[in-house]
Amino acid sequence: MRLMIAEDSALLRAGLERLLADEGHHVTAAVADADALLAAVTADPPDVTVVDVRMPPTHTDEGLRAALHIRRTHPQVGVLVLSQHVEQRYAADLLAADTRGVGYLLKDRVARVEEFLTALQRIHDGDTVLDPEVVRRLLARTRHTDDLRHLTPREHVVLTLMAQGHTNTAIAHHLFVSKSAVEKHTNAVFDKLRLPRDDSTNRRVLAVLRFLGT
Known part of the structure; x- marks a missing residue:
């Protein structure tokens, strides 16, 4: 797969890039903020983007808004959103439109390498991937x-x-x-x-x- 990573933590960003390259994937861009991600996707759309919810400058929802913009302007690009915690509104916002090729995982799921790689493949194939903990919290809410x-x-x-x-x-x-x-x-x-x-x-x-x- 051709992948892009948007993650403001340099350590995690480099770790993801190395992991994906070792698995035979091509990381076409690894950036630290949403603006850089949008510019990279516009210039050369990947198969899937991996996006952190909170990025500079406010560290609130820049990543999510970038993910939603990508879904609107490049619907063929899969989006996997990563979050440190279960943020129910963000998950609901992401799934309010076309759910094909969309995922929402907690960051600790990345440490479970096989689960993370399987999630990327499923998103690439057009599936929807939700972290079980996100689903549990959403079920409790509703x-x-x-x-x-x-x-x-x-x-x-x-x-x-x-x-x-x-x-x-x-x-x-x-x-x-x-x-x-x-x-x-x-x-x-x-x-x-x-x-x-x-x-x-x-x-x-x-x-x-x-x-x-x-």
């Missing part, structure tokens, strides 16, 4: 929403796995059930969340957005 309270425990699990970007086949494998059983649960989730049945909407995306509280 647990008391009226529609979500109607879901059974198994339907909650299925919706959680959907929010992590898993396909029905992957969910079936994870839960040791048939794909048809998963389809039954997902349809029940869609109905209980009162999602429209028409060709102009994606009920799966709408269910995840409802789950995230957006």
Whole structure:
């Protein structure tokens, strides 16, 4: 893959660049701020960008805003956002539009090299990747929403796995059930969340957005 890194910590930035190069990937740019990232993406769009949420000058949401801009202007570029802590609003903002090729991971997940590399590959393939801890916090935030309270425990699990970007086949494998059983649960989730049945909407995306509280 052709990758770009935006991370203001020089040590982490260099570590990521070395790790990815050792795995055979080509890091086309490794920058310390959002403006440099946007300029690099405009000049030579990569396959996937790895972006820290908080970068100079204010260290608040520069990285996230850059990631959202990339999603709008270069939808073919995958985006993996890294955050030190679970910041629910940022995750919800990132997933409020097209969720294909998007990921949100906590930085300590980078230390689990195989998980990190797998996440990059999934994003490159067009999947959605959410850190399990992010999903857990978002579920806790939305647990008391009226529609979500109607879901059974198994339907909650299925919706959680959907929010992590898993396909029905992957969910079936994870839960040791048939794909048809998963389809039954997902349809029940869609109905209980009162999602429209028409060709102009994606009920799966709408269910995840409802789950995230957006």
